[in-house]
Amino acid sequence: MDEYLSEREQLEGLKQKVREYGPYALAGVLVALGGLYGWKYYQSMQQSRGLEAAAKIETLAAELGTTQRDAGAKTADAVRKTYAGTPYADQADLLMARSLVDAGDFVGALARVETVIRTTDDNELKAVALLRKARLQRAMGKPDDGLKTLATALEARQAGELGAFAARFLEVKGDLLGDKGDTQGAAAAWREALEKDKDGVLVREIVELKLNQAGGTVPAAASGAGQ
Numbered sequence: 001m002d003e004y005l006s007e008r009e010q011l012e013g014l015k016q017k018v019r020e021y022g023p024y025a026l027a028g029v030l031v032a033l034g035g036l037y038g039w040k041y042y043q044s045m046q047q048s049r050g051l052e053a054a055a056k057i058e059t060l061a062a063e064l065g066t067t068q069r070d071a072g073a074k075t076a077d078a079v080r081k082t083y084a085g086t087p088y089a090d091q092a093d094l095l096m097a098r099s100l101v102d103a104g105d106f107v108g109a110l111a112r113v114e115t116v117i118r119t120t121d122d123n124e125l126k127a128v129a130l131l132r133k134a135r136l137q138r139a140m141g142k143p144d145d146g147l148k149t150l151a152t153a154l155e156a157r158q159a160g161e162l163g164a165f166a167a168r169f170l171e172v173k174g175d176l177l178g179d180k181g182d183t184q185g186a187a188a189a190w191r192e193a194l195e196k197d198k199d200g201v202l203v204r205e206i207v208e209l210k211l212n213q214a215g216g217t218v219p220a221a222a223s224g225a226g227q
Helices: 007-016 024-065 069-082 087-102 106-119 123-139 143-154 165-179 183-196 204-213
Strands: none
Touching: 024 069, 024 087, 069 087, 087 106, 087 123, 106 123, 123 143, 123 165, 143 165, 165 183, 165 204, 183 204
């Protein structure tokens, strides 16, 4: 799952990759008591629970799609409570955060994103949440806070191996530095973002335009970009 997919595509990905849920001790008990039959029963139960969670996420997406934010908030909270420690809980909060941004509630959205950063075990979801946190802080007029959030990901590697996300983080870093009036620093960040964009995740024309306006030199397209 990554930030560049639509919410619908992310949902389909979740349905296709049903995660196993704890407690693992229960699996051991079932195997001990029922042998192979017990293990198959456990797997069936886990798959059923995963599909139930995916259905809840679909309900949430439908509610938010019709701007039923109060109902959506209740659904998101229920998913977080029932499926804590799973990607479904994280996805529910990220969906809710996006809806809150659309409503102009940046503080509420930030709280949802920070919950994901604090609780998720999924490095990709943590990267998504850190990136969205930095963008929210920019929207709230807090570029210094946004730069600290990006440093957490780029330097402390809190998001794990960033991979394709690195280019996105660097683009936002340039935006934040530009907001602070650091044109030279912004240009350097945008140039580095273009250089690292081997997977073509950036809207290259926009980043190039920002870099040109800052007086920087656009690098050649990274190998594989846009493929």
